[in-house]
Amino acid sequence: MGNGLIVLATLTQKSLHNPCNILIGIQAVSDIIMQISHIFYVYSAWNELLVSFYTCYYVNFIFISCNDFSILMVFFISLDRFIASKEPILHKNINHKYYIAGILLICFCYCAIFKYLMFTSLTDEMTMCLIAQSVTGSTTMVWLVASSVLNVGVILIYSFLVRSFKSSESEYRTINKSLKTMITVHVFGWFLTMAGGIFLSMTAPTLRVFSAMEATGGIAANINLAAPFFIYYFRSTLYRKAFQKVFRRMGFKRRTNQIMTTA
Numbered sequence: 001m002g003n004g005l006i007v008l009a010t011l012t013q014k015s016l017h018n019p020c021n022i023l024i025g026i027q028a029v030s031d032i033i034m035q036i037s038h039i040f041y042v043y044s045a046w047n048e049l050l051v052s053f054y055t056c057y058y059v060n061f062i063f064i065s066c067n068d069f070s071i072l073m074v075f076f077i078s079l080d081r082f083i084a085s086k087e088p089i090l091h092k093n094i095n096h097k098y099y100i101a102g103i104l105l106i107c108f109c110y111c112a113i114f115k116y117l118m119f120t121s122l123t124d125e126m127t128m129c130l131i132a133q134s135v136t137g138s139t140t141m142v143w144l145v146a147s148s149v150l151n152v153g154v155i156l157i158y159s160f161l162v163r164s165f166k167s168s169e170s171e172y173r174t175i176n177k178s179l180k181t182m183i184t185v186h187v188f189g190w191f192l193t194m195a196g197g198i199f200l201s202m203t204a205p206t207l208r209v210f211s212a213m214e215a216t217g218g219i220a221a222n223i224n225l226a227a228p229f230f231i232y233y234f235r236s237t238l239y240r241k242a243f244q245k246v247f248r249r250m251g252f253k254r255r256t257n258q259i260m261t262t263a
Contacts, residue, residue, distance in 0.1 A: 003028040006229055010028075012246060019094075030073065037060055052127075053127055073107060078153075078158055123137065155191075196213075
């Protein structure tokens, strides 16, 4: 629901028609698609259904792609804020269509590379079809490390930007305030999930134990997926106004208390 409102606000509000907000909207779309994978996991868990890694790979093909897409997109969102802060004139004059298209192309190529690597390491061993179980064998460590590196990259970029926030224009400070909170949630969500996955892949005694712990660790990632709407609504004036306009169009009106005075 929250990510859907982000997408709707991005599509309908002109104030959000800039590269950073468009990238945020695109990331929200990928998060919505990714969360559909829970339907298949709940069905498998409820019915105690085990499938081969090949089957799990095909079931989650789109969902794991959106997972990789979203993680890389967060990196580009932080990179966009870095460019906007350090080179505002360049960022303003850049061709937005080519800029966004280039980022999307890189994200799709990244996903395609990992889809190939994942396929080459699949086995006929049976597993509970969690989205992360689309990855197995030697590719698991490569995938976890790559995702962790992207998260570390986000942390480093925003560390460099901390000093710039105070001197940047008010428009950028407003969006950056919400993005800093978003990145904090992302770090404690995706980063800890991926870092924990690396640790478990080296210490778990069996694949079943690894899968069980991975499912538990995925709770943090799911909190990360649900958080953006609340963060942007409460931390960004720009997004709050956009959401309120969307709510009014949907028929939800904010109640106001009128104080009557008498002479």
